[in-house]
Amino acid sequence: MGFLTAIAWIAAVIAVSAGLAWCFRAVAVAALPQTMAKAMRTAPLTASFGLLIILLYIFAAVFADVIAPFPERAVVGAEYLPREGLDGQFILGTDNLGRDMFSRLIYGARNTVGIAIATTALAFLIGSVLGLLAATVGGWLDQVLSRAVDVLMAIPALIFSLLLLTIFGTSITTLILVIAVIDSTRVFRLARAVAQGIVVMDYIEAAKLRGEGLWRLITREILPNAMAPLVAEFGLRFCFVFLSISALSFLGLGIQPPTADWGSMVRDNATLITFGDITPLLPAGAIALLTVAVNFVVDWMLHRASGLKE
Known part of the structure; x- marks a missing residue:
């Protein structure tokens, strides 16, 4: 049964x-x-569902102060109060310090997702600029950048992040910079590979013969033709960054308390698993749902960019 x-x-x-x-x-x-x-x-239902979830998360992040019934850091009751449903004061109960779980889930959308977006954007700025530059210029610059990226990628990302955060501290600025630099190596490899297939095209040679400068060549000729795979990779890379931040927070080196973060919320309430309570699974479910939604949308974007028909 x-x-x-x-x-x-x-x-x-x-x-x-x-x-x-x-x-x-x-x-x-x-x-x-x-x-x-x-x-x-023409979007499949999976992509429509993903877009809906992403918009709901964005709405929760932007209007967290209006939606959340209690402040982010306020202790509003006893520890581990049970869930009371929509009719009660504490919809999802309270955490290990007596803070409202529902309110902290809402604020966690602002903190975790906002930091992940900022980190992904910085990683793409660094990685795509250097990757396109390496492919366009070639020669010794390409070799130096590629070998440096190979060295960084040889170190496991999570272990490298833990090491750097232990050395430089666990502020939000340091967290963003460390993860962005490590993840930019993956973006560099993709941008370089895509650009290398473009720089040999005839219209690139024609642009060089017209006397186009390096920056104009990259921004006007190469980048527009490399945009589709880069945009799709942005979505996938966001998922990896999002999961990395949550993992680091779970380990205690990510977003620091009392700031609401889904990874640290799982850690703080993990003891309830022993008693069969699903409270620690709520922030974990929020992480999983957003990851699945983003992947649905990225799959649709890749399908559209490929030119394939249903």
Whole structure:
């Protein structure tokens, strides 16, 4: 009976998710401009569901002060109070210090997701600029940058992050810089590989013969043609950065308390697993849901960029 109940719950969740995705796609097609509406009309339900989840997370992050019933760091009750549902004061109960779990989940969207976006953007700025530059200039610059990246990529990313954060401290600025530099090596490899396939094209040679400068050659000729795989990689790289920040926070070297963060929330409430309580799984579920949603959207973007038809 337990197995059949679990199957029924999974089927119900899939059905509800598909219904929400279909409704969201219909509303988006009606509200968006014609060009964007055409793209949304052909989007699969998985991509529509992913977009819906991403928008909900963004909404929660932006309006956390309005949505959350309690302040982020306020102790509002006893430790580990049970969940009371929508009719109670503590919808998801309280944590190990008596802070409202629902409020901290909402603020965690602002902190964890916001820092992950900033880190990913910085990693892409560093990696894509250096990768495109290495592929365009070539020669000794390409060799020096590529060998430096090979050395950094030879060290496991999580261990390297732990080492650097232990040395330089665990402030948010240091966290962003460390993860961005480590992740920029992956972006460098992709940007360089894509650009190397572009720089040999005839229109690049024509641009060089016209006397185009290096910066104009990269920004006007190479970057627009490399944008599709880079945008798709941004989504995938965001997932890795997001999971890295959560893992570091779980280990105590990421976002520091009392700032709400999903990784540290799992660690702080992990003792409840012993008693069969699912409270530590709530922030873990929030991490997993956003990761799956982003991957749904990235898969759709890669399919569109490939030029394949359904």
